Amino acid sequence: MEKLITADEVKDVLQYDRLIDVMEKALVLFSKKNVVQPVRTVLPVKKEGGFFGVMPSVCEDSDILGVKLVTFFPNNTQRYGVATHNAVIVMFEIKTGLPKAIMDGEIITTMRTAAVSAVATKYLAPSGTRKLAILGAGVQARSHYHALSKLQKFEEITVWSRTFDSAKKCADEIGGVACHTAEEAVKDADVIVTVTAATTPILELKWVKPTAHINAVGACQPDWQEISPELMRSSVLYVDSKEAAVRESGDVILSKAEIYSELGEMISGEKEARRESLTILKSLGMAIEDSMAGQLVLDLLNEKSHQSKY
Numbered sequence: 001m002e003k004l005i006t007a008d009e010v011k012d013v014l015q016y017d018r019l020i021d022v023m024e025k026a027l028v029l030f031s032k033k034n035v036v037q038p039v040r041t042v043l044p045v046k047k048e049g050g051f052f053g054v055m056p057s058v059c060e061d062s063d064i065l066g067v068k069l070v071t072f073f074p075n076n077t078q079r080y081g082v083a084t085h086n087a088v089i090v091m092f093e094i095k096t097g098l099p100k101a102i103m104d105g106e107i108i109t110t111m112r113t114a115a116v117s118a119v120a121t122k123y124l125a126p127s128g129t130r131k132l133a134i135l136g137a138g139v140q141a142r143s144h145y146h147a148l149s150k151l152q153k154f155e156e157i158t159v160w161s162r163t164f165d166s167a168k169k170c171a172d173e174i175g176g177v178a179c180h181t182a183e184e185a186v187k188d189a190d191v192i193v194t195v196t197a198a199t200t201p202i203l204e205l206k207w208v209k210p211t212a213h214i215n216a217v218g219a220c221q222p223d224w225q226e227i228s229p230e231l232m233r234s235s236v237l238y239v240d241s242k243e244a245a246v247r248e249s250g251d252v253i254l255s256k257a258e259i260y261s262e263l264g265e266m267i268s269g270e271k272e273a274r275r276e277s278l279t280i281l282k283s284l285g286m287a288i289e290d291s292m293a294g295q296l297v298l299d300l301l302n303e304k305s306h307q308s309k310y
């Protein structure tokens, strides 16, 4: 095994511009069936109310063979003062199957999720977009602000979360305004991001603009919801993986909303980008996103070591 890569090393090289392009490619490869990837295996860890996810993927066309091991312990921050999502990614040589790197997966999870939402937003945000609303004030709230800001400068940014204090802290960091209610935060928003650990709906149809684009990122269990069933059914629904959405997403399963398209199908032009409709990306996260982001980290570290030689 050649490399052990720390979170600081990943943070040092990974940037949104390159990552957004790589995520777009990963989504297309997946929807064109060039990726072997089972729906993730999820093992409950009941005492802490958490779970352990195993996410392998292979894409022979792109020389990718990797796996992410990820834990989600929703009470970690409050109980122990550590992150709620933790992960490692292991990359293997496609030719020999030899392991080539083990790297921190927390930063990749944080950034690749926001990069995927940025891809969706690039295609689905209404023309003349000016206001971004973020519901949730944790790690993904911040990464979504940074990734989406690569697309455009928002004239107005609002943040709502469970406590006003946490919304205010996040809003102050990103130059936004904290709101006391989710309804107030999403009023007139063109792009909405839901990044909470909520298990029941926090966003209602009657609050949102009829052309808004929503990146629905939380609620990754079959009995968890972030979006009201009426809102799910009234939107043009995009997903990262149809197979995963009908197995893992409470928002999809409980509302019985019809899936319009995978993001990869929309990017490659097989399905329309319905920019002027009310749209939702239901994001669950895919193994190929992690493996391709992991390979990008290896490429960037390689580029960096060459630069320092000359």
Ligand SMILES: NC(=O)C1=CN([C@@H]2O[C@H](COP(=O)(O)OP(=O)(O)OC[C@H]3O[C@@H](n4cnc5c(N)ncnc54)[C@H](O)[C@@H]3O)[C@@H](O)[C@H]2O)C=CC1
Pocket (backbone or CB within 6 Å): 072, 074, 077, 084, 085, 109, 113, 136, 137, 138, 139, 140, 141, 161, 162, 163, 166, 195, 196, 197, 198, 199, 202, 217, 218, 219, 220, 283, 284, 285, 286
């Ligand atoms: N789709 C994907 O690929 C990924 C999705 N996620 C999901 O995104 C969500 C956010 O993740 P992080 O920011 O990393 O977590 P975090 O733990 O850093 O932040 C969670 C936020 O949700 C808020 N929250 C918790 N319960 C709530 C409730 N009932 N109502 C409103 N707000 C509530 C917390 O106060 C906090 O602001 C989680 O649901 C997570 O599982 C995370 C990584 C990848």
Ligand SMILES: O=C(O)C1=NCCCC1
Pocket (backbone or CB within 6 Å): 053, 070, 071, 072, 085, 109, 220, 284, 285, 286
């Ligand atoms: O894709 C991921 O990684 C995750 N998705 C849902 C929440 C846990 C991590």
